[in-house]
Amino acid sequence: MNLESIVKAVNDGMIPPAIYSDEEIFRLERERIFGRSWMYLAHESEIPEPGDYVVRRIVEDSFIVVRDEHGEVRVLANVCLHRGMQVCRAELGNASHFRCPYHAWTYKNTGELVGLPFHEDAFGGDANLSRKEMALMPAPRLAIHRGLIFASLDENAPPLEEHMGGFDYFLDFYVNQSEAGVEVRGPQRWIVDANWKIGAENFSGDSYHTPHTHASVVEIGLFREPKANKRKEGALYFAGGGGGTSYKLPERDFAANLAYVGYPPEMIERMRARWTTAQRALISDGPFMVSAATLVPNLSLVHNWPVVNAEGQVVPFISIRLWQPISATRTEVISWFAVDKLAPAWFKELSYKSYLMCFGSSGMFEQDDVENFTSLTAVAKGQFAQRILLNGRMGLARDGSFLHEPIADWPGPGRAFTGYGEYNQREVLRRWGEWMLDTGGSGSNGSAR
Amino acid sequence: MSADPAEPESGDLAAGEYVEIANEFAFVKVRTVHTRNGMRLEITSPRLGRGIRLCPMELETLTWQTPETFSGFLQTPHGPEPEAE
Amino acid sequence: MRSAPLTSTEGLARVTLELHHEVTMFLYEEAEALDNGRFRAWLDLLTEDIAYRMPIRVTAAHTLADSLLDGADHFHEDRYSLEKRVHRFETDHAWTEDPPSRTRRFVSNVRAWTAADGDDVIVKSYLLLFRSRGDVREPDWVSAERTDVLRRAGTRFQIARRLIAVDESVLRTQNLAVFL
Numbered sequence: 001m002n003l004e005s006i007v008k009a010v011n012d013g014m015i016p017p018a019i020y021s022d023e024e025i026f027r028l029e030r031e032r033i034f035g036r037s038w039m040y041l042a043h044e045s046e047i048p049e050p051g052d053y054v055v056r057r058i059v060e061d062s063f064i065v066v067r068d069e070h071g072e073v074r075v076l077a078n079v080c081l082h083r084g085m086q087v088c089r090a091e092l093g094n095a096s097h098f099r100c101p102y103h104a105w106t107y108k109n110t111g112e113l114v115g116l117p118f119h120e121d122a123f124g125g126d127a128n129l130s131r132k133e134m135a136l137m138p139a140p141r142l143a144i145h146r147g148l149i150f151a152s153l154d155e156n157a158p159p160l161e162e163h164m165g166g167f168d169y170f171l172d173f174y175v176n177q178s179e180a181g182v183e184v185r186g187p188q189r190w191i192v193d194a195n196w197k198i199g200a201e202n203f204s205g206d207s208y209h210t211p212h213t214h215a216s217v218v219e220i221g222l223f224r225e226p227k228a229n230k231r232k233e234g235a236l237y238f239a240g241g242g243g244g245t246s247y248k249l250p251e252r253d254f255a256a257n258l259a260y261v262g263y264p265p266e267m268i269e270r271m272r273a274r275w276t277t278a279q280r281a282l283i284s285d286g287p288f289m290v291s292a293a294t295l296v297p298n299l300s301l302v303h304n305w306p307v308v309n310a311e312g313q314v315v316p317f318i319s320i321r322l323w324q325p326i327s328a329t330r331t332e333v334i335s336w337f338a339v340d341k342l343a344p345a346w347f348k349e350l351s352y353k354s355y356l357m358c359f360g361s362s363g364m365f366e367q368d369d370v371e372n373f374t375s376l377t378a379v380a381k382g383q384f385a386q387r388i389l390l391n392g393r394m395g396l397a398r399d400g401s402f403l404h405e406p407i408a409d410w411p412g413p414g415r416a417f418t419g420y421g422e423y424n425q426r427e428v429l430r431r432w433g434e435w436m437l438d439t440g441g442s443g444s445n446g447s448a449r
Numbered sequence: 450m451s452a453d454p455a456e457p458e459s460g461d462l463a464a465g466e467y468v469e470i471a472n473e474f475a476f477v478k479v480r481t482v483h484t485r486n487g488m489r490l491e492i493t494s495p496r497l498g499r500g501i502r503l504c505p506m507e508l509e510t511l512t513w514q515t516p517e518t519f520s521g522f523l524q525t526p527h528g529p530e531p532e533a534e
Numbered sequence: 535m536r537s538a539p540l541t542s543t544e545g546l547a548r549v550t551l552e553l554h555h556e557v558t559m560f561l562y563e564e565a566e567a568l569d570n571g572r573f574r575a576w577l578d579l580l581t582e583d584i585a586y587r588m589p590i591r592v593t594a595a596h597t598l599a600d601s602l603l604d605g606a607d608h609f610h611e612d613r614y615s616l617e618k619r620v621h622r623f624e625t626d627h628a629w630t631e632d633p634p635s636r637t638r639r640f641v642s643n644v645r646a647w648t649a650a651d652g653d654d655v656i657v658k659s660y661l662l663l664f665r666s667r668g669d670v671r672e673p674d675w676v677s678a679e680r681t682d683v684l685r686r687a688g689t690r691f692q693i694a695r696r697l698i699a700v701d702e703s704v705l706r707t708q709n710l711a712v713f714l
């Protein structure tokens with residue numbers, strides 16, 4: 001199948017398994033998606049002080065994400081300008097200057113080259129190798145939204161706000177619960193033998209898997225929501241560059257619903273003050289509570305509210321995660337716990353516990369998800385299996401029309417449905433197809449919109 | 450690290466406990482040293498085999514330096530080069 | 535950067551040969567219970583106030599001591615959460631371990647000390663977990679050093695604290711649906 005027919009099939013909701021296993025397709029994704037889109041790297045709370053840095057990747061490219069001595073966040077290629085040695089080899093640290101381990105070229109944490117041994121003797125001094133003109137290569141674009149640090153390798157990428165579009169309305173429920181924003185812990189990192197898109201699609205809208213895949217967590221009384229009848233009452237929304245799932249809430253009252261998922265009164269009051277009328281309406285009038293979500297291409301979020309102790313206390317948690325591709329069939333999962341900075345200490349501790357029980361490397365939800373993702377990837381390698389077109393048409397009639405109407409009085413941006421349907425997964429893959437077919441020819445800015 | 454004050458290195462000086470400060474690029478040991486009549490802050494680099502003892506006023510001058518000062522120091526990243534000495 | 539507190543064994547006395555044998559057998563039998571899926575029996579080997587922790591390992595500068603993060607873990611469990619995890623494996627829907635992994639826990643380099651206060655024994659051991667799933671996948675390995683505090687409970691020991699110092703910063707196993 002050529003790329004055009006693959007994208008056409010995908011847009012009809014019929015998915016060639018090769019998109020989850022083919023290395024040639026991955027090579028194109030690397031260049032057309034990961035080389036262009038906005039990639040999440042780190043959260044500002046990971047580098048709060050001058051000199052704090054973390055090392056992160058965009059596919060194979062390593063970057064130093066650092067707060068410089070003046071407090072500005074920088075994203076610098078972790079490549080020495082001399083012979084290409086990796087400048088920072090620790091995953092995190094604090095430094096005002098980076099000194100290359102190979103021959104000791106030394107850079108400020110703004111990236112500027114300040115020193116090199118025997119500059120005069122070896123290179124003829126600044127007249128012949130001008131330090132001023134040399135700096136660790138910055139990522140072409142850098143943008144920070146609510147503390148989330150993104151970079152793009154494409155000079156001409158549209159602004160992050162444009163890429164995100166209306167999804168920012170939903171992102172606020174996770175990372176903007178007060179004026180202080182969130183702080184993160186982690187990340188946990190582990191490698192799974194799965195294509196990166198499977199998780200991204202799943203988190204964007206697969207409410208259909210929850211009752212079955214996650215039956216065990218309901219059975220043990222950890223999480224009461226995912227029962228089939230409850231799950232399908234939730235709204236599946238998509239706005240701008242992202243979409244997600246939600247659960248139907250029991251009341252038509254903002255505070256009562258937030259208390260139901262376990263937020264204490266002081267946090268609820270800060271949320272009330274922080275969110276817009278339209279945002280509060282999702283919780284009071286929808287009434288819906290956001291759960292899993294994905295911002296294309298590969299950033300996902302989770303918000304759940306399990307029972308965290310033997311006393312039956314329900315405490316919510318938030319997690320941010322990246323599906324960092326390694327190859328067509330391998331992905332590094334990078335998962336952070338996030339909590340509002342102003343939350344009381346007891347809440348932070350219990351919320352952390354509730355995260356570890358549910359998601360991340362040891363999480364009980366996660367465990368079963370990954371089993372699905374890896375199995376699907378392994379199967380998608382088969383030449384015979386590749387004759388199948390996987391069915392991603394849930395919620396569509398044969399003629400392509402919707403089986404159910406979108407929610408009429410949806411308080412948020414974008415479009416939302418209740419009931420089961422793969423609306424969001426199709427949306428994630430439709431954008432994938434746009435990127436993949438955009439060859440970045442002349443006149444194009446090389447970015448999908 | 451032991452809780453006892455570190456042994457002074459030169460016989461005439463009493464010294465505080467070493468504090469080690471390291472990142473992936475450098476490693477230094479820092480301690481206070483007491484002279485007969487006062488004290489200094491001693492910084493040593495075991496890797497370079499160098500050390501310096503700074504008096505309070507020298508230390509005070511550091512508080513008004515900008516990062517540029519230190520970038521300047523780092524023009525020769527291994528320390529002084531032969532021709533500069 | 536804050537690093538995870540490790541139980542110090544500085545200045546503590548090594549246990550007698552006899553006690554060393556006893557704690558070694560305890561760890562072997564624990565591994566046997568886990569490798570055979572006897573998770574209830576394993577829970578029995580833990581105290582009510584068990585603190586079971588596996589901090590995240592990072593590639594950090596200069597010292598290995600700083601490479602275990604404090605406040606960022608793979609596991610940070612108490613009795614409640616461990617009971618839930620075991621209970622989950624007892625349901626018919628814990629797909630990740632159904633069919634179950636074949637695991638083999640290699641326990642070695644056992645060192646033991648008598649704790650400063652009372653009868654507790656501090657035990658350090660190396661653990662190499664081999665995990666095989668299905669028929670087409672490469673097996674996974676998890677390598678770690680464990681520091682345990684064993685407490686006397688009548689005639690036997692129970693684990694009161696376990697700190698798992700994993701060697702990899704990026705785990706190469708699909709999940710931690712296994713106890714270490």
Ligand code: FES
Pocket residue numbers: 080081082083084085100101102103104105
């Ligand atoms: S490669 Fe970095 S100094 Fe030579």
Ligand SMILES: [Fe+2]
Pocket residue numbers: 209210213214365369
């Ligand atoms: Fe799931």
